[in-house]
Amino acid sequence: MTNIAIIGDEQSGRTSLGSKLGKKGTDSDITLFNDDRHEQKYVYIDAKSYPKSMKSIVAALNLSDMAILCVTPNGLTPIVGECMVALDLLQFKRGIIAITKSDTSYAMEIDAFKEKLQKITAGTVLENWEVVALNTNKDAPNAFEGIDELKEQIHKLGGEIEAEQRTKDGLPPRVVIDHFFNVTGIGIVILGKVLQGTIHTHDKIGLYPVDKKVDIRSIQTHDVDVKETGTGSRVGVGLKGLLERELERGFLLSNSEIVASEFEMECTLSKFAKGGVQLDDVLHLFVGLQSDPVRVKKITVGGVEKEMLNANETGILKLEGGKKIAYSKEDLFLFASLEENQRFTATGKVV
Numbered sequence: 001m002t003n004i005a006i007i008g009d010e011q012s013g014r015t016s017l018g019s020k021l022g023k024k025g026t027d028s029d030i031t032l033f034n035d036d037r038h039e040q041k042y043v044y045i046d047a048k049s050y051p052k053s054m055k056s057i058v059a060a061l062n063l064s065d066m067a068i069l070c071v072t073p074n075g076l077t078p079i080v081g082e083c084m085v086a087l088d089l090l091q092f093k094r095g096i097i098a099i100t101k102s103d104t105s106y107a108m109e110i111d112a113f114k115e116k117l118q119k120i121t122a123g124t125v126l127e128n129w130e131v132v133a134l135n136t137n138k139d140a141p142n143a144f145e146g147i148d149e150l151k152e153q154i155h156k157l158g159g160e161i162e163a164e165q166r167t168k169d170g171l172p173p174r175v176v177i178d179h180f181f182n183v184t185g186i187g188i189v190i191l192g193k194v195l196q197g198t199i200h201t202h203d204k205i206g207l208y209p210v211d212k213k214v215d216i217r218s219i220q221t222h223d224v225d226v227k228e229t230g231t232g233s234r235v236g237v238g239l240k241g242l243l244e245r246e247l248e249r250g251f252l253l254s255n256s257e258i259v260a261s262e263f264e265m266e267c268t269l270s271k272f273a274k275g276g277v278q279l280d281d282v283l284h285l286f287v288g289l290q291s292d293p294v295r296v297k298k299i300t301v302g303g304v305e306k307e308m309l310n311a312n313e314t315g316i317l318k319l320e321g322g323k324k325i326a327y328s329k330e331d332l333f334l335f336a337s338l339e340e341n342q343r344f345t346a347t348g349k350v351v
Helices: 014-021 054-062 078-089 107-121 147-166
Strands: 002-008 023-027 031-035 042-046 066-071 095-099 130-133 174-183 187-196 204-208 212-221 224-226 234-240 252-254 258-269 282-287 290-301 304-306 314-327 333-336 344-350
Touching (some): 002 014, 002 054, 002 078, 002 147, 014 031, 054 078, 054 282, 066 147, 078 344, 095 107, 130 147, 258 333, 282 314
Parallel strands (some): 066 095, 095 130
Antiparallel strands (some): 023 031, 031 042, 174 252, 204 212, 204 252, 212 234, 258 314, 282 290, 282 333, 290 304, 333 344
């Protein structure tokens, strides 16, 4: 199964594109569109509440294996720029740039815009992404012209992703929770994605960061009951031994996680991080679907304590938060500064 984030400006046609690619399912600050009509299954995740809410785009990206960045022929906006920075910081190696609303421009202008995009994305993870022009105006005479080319690219990348996912089925299981609710007669049901490994009915597994054991009563994928499922699957899991009030979005089902509220992290600032990061600054930390404000307590660059970490610079940050966060050593953390126009600031890993 391939999970695909659809991001971009509010008026970029991203929601129309999602509804064309799949059937609308779970709808909150993110909207899921499911396509299970073929052997290769897809889930498209529209960052519905972005740009107002950063959590929406972070959730969409961290639940996805690839991304579709929607831009219009009118040119790049600060929001599209912020999307590009987020993709680059999170090292999103697979994706497609969709020039939406192509019916509002001429072929020569579209070609010139494609060349401009190649120059802008040079040196970022987006530089080798395919650029596809399509019309997302469902009321136009040539509605969704170009969609077949987009689907072809999605199918190609999806094949690569699914091959990688099968290599992770034998790893320790790890499921991220994005929605949850109580079902009469069943109990707590969580919705989420299997990040790695394979889960089975009747497994006993930990819930983090609360470090509590729960039992897997049932598993569904695309509304079909299954006994087990592997990496990449979107799942509905019935859990025993849990109350709804004990859950939060971003919690993990896992057999082992690191839990902490203070971090020592090797961070690299984006080259677009204006003003850098200073001692006592408050940054917004994201890892998976968890988030928390953290304060910068110490900055070290090359073994020397500093007052500031500058744009495009790497250093060790000592950070202090207010709640417990669950993570693994391989997790990539994303940081944002709410006081900047370009909010996404840095990425880092715990040292």
